[in-house]
Amino acid sequence: MSRLLIALALLPVWVYATVSFESDSRVLNRSVNGASSADMLAKIMPSVVSIRTAATIPPEYIRRLRGRLDRSDIKVDSQTGEVQMFIGLGSGTIIHPDGYVITNRHVVMMPNNTLATTAYVMLSDRREFKATVLGSDDSTDIAVLKIPERNLPYARFADSDKLRVGDSVFAIGNPLGVGMTVTSGIVSALGRSDTGVGLLYQDFIQTDAPINAGNSGGPLIDFEGRIIGMNTMIRTAGQGGNIGIGFSIPANLISVVATDLANTGRVTRGFVGLFGEDLSAEDCEKMRLRMGSVLITEVAESSPAQQSGLKKGDVIVAIDGKPFDSWNDLRIAIAKRRPGEVVQISFLRNRTPSLAKVTVVERPVSP
Secondary structure, X not given: OHHHHHHHHHHHHHHHXXXXXXXXXXXXXXXXXXXXXXXXXXXHHXXXXXXXXXXXXXXXXXXXXXXXXXXXXEEEOOOOOOEEEEEEEEEEEEEEOOOEEEEEHXXXXXXXXXXOOOEEEEOXXXXXXXXXXXXEEOOOOEEEEEOOOXXXXXXXXXXXXXXXXOOEXXXXXXXXXXXXXXXXXXXXXXXXXXXXXXXXXXXXXXXXXXXXXXXXXXXXXXXXXXXXXXXXXXXXXXXXXXOOOEEEEXXXXXXXXXXXXXXXOOOOOEEOOEEEEEOXXXXXXXXXXXXXXXXXXXXXOOOHHHHOXXXXXXXXXXXXXXXXXXXXXXXXXXXXXOOOOEEEEEXXXXXXXXXXXEEOEEOOOOO
């Protein structure tokens, strides 16, 4: 009897002792194609920063809220001693070792729609610098900041005109303030301009890489870690979060605008005095033209376009021998040109092909 009791008491031990689990402690073979992007991301991540805007708190407000202010939401300026409260949050990318940072204009805008006078940039190593806003562009939602540090890690631009739908992409930023985060997806579409945000120049890359509040201003990078875009906004369908429809400003547009802002604080855009609209699919078929051809609807008086002989009713099919996808695409291509450049416009008049050489001037500033 006693032997039976002992056997029954030991039975659970015998049962559990027969169970074991295997583990494989080998390091992941990241050399296998598609196995990991860790090495690439390790190189680009130090160039991505978090950006916070701040406003000075009046002394009487500080006294009234004494003991109730969260220390993580305020900062004492080391130079002036002023107490500042953080207002906005976003992301950015260092694009030059001397501390030039790109972000969205709306990241450095205050609630009263004025440009922030105080912004702080935090690096991946947790160092934080007070930044100067060198300039911003309300036509593209791009801004350039400068921090007082040198020999910084920085990212390089890729040629966004070479992007294709289906290319793998990664979005990096500080969504909802949780910390630097990487998400992945593909290029879902190119040349989006009907987003309804009111920007004068829209040429967005659409991606399904998850983007949320706080990602604004952060980079969209390709599989080699180069900047192909700047994450700017999402469509939410009223759900308040990411549903896989995000938009990024393409690198080629960022590069042109950021160069001007960094050097002069303003953007110089090309202008030839043309106004147009997309030629209808029916007319393109009748004239045996590719979709994207543009019908000139107006030529400004005494403009370079008029001086070159272009007229209302002409149909533009190429600029410098290259076709384009729409009137929006053409106007952005012209805006990128520098004053004094000569562009060659291929057009049809009464279905007869012709060429016009047009000298670009600076676009007049809108009143």
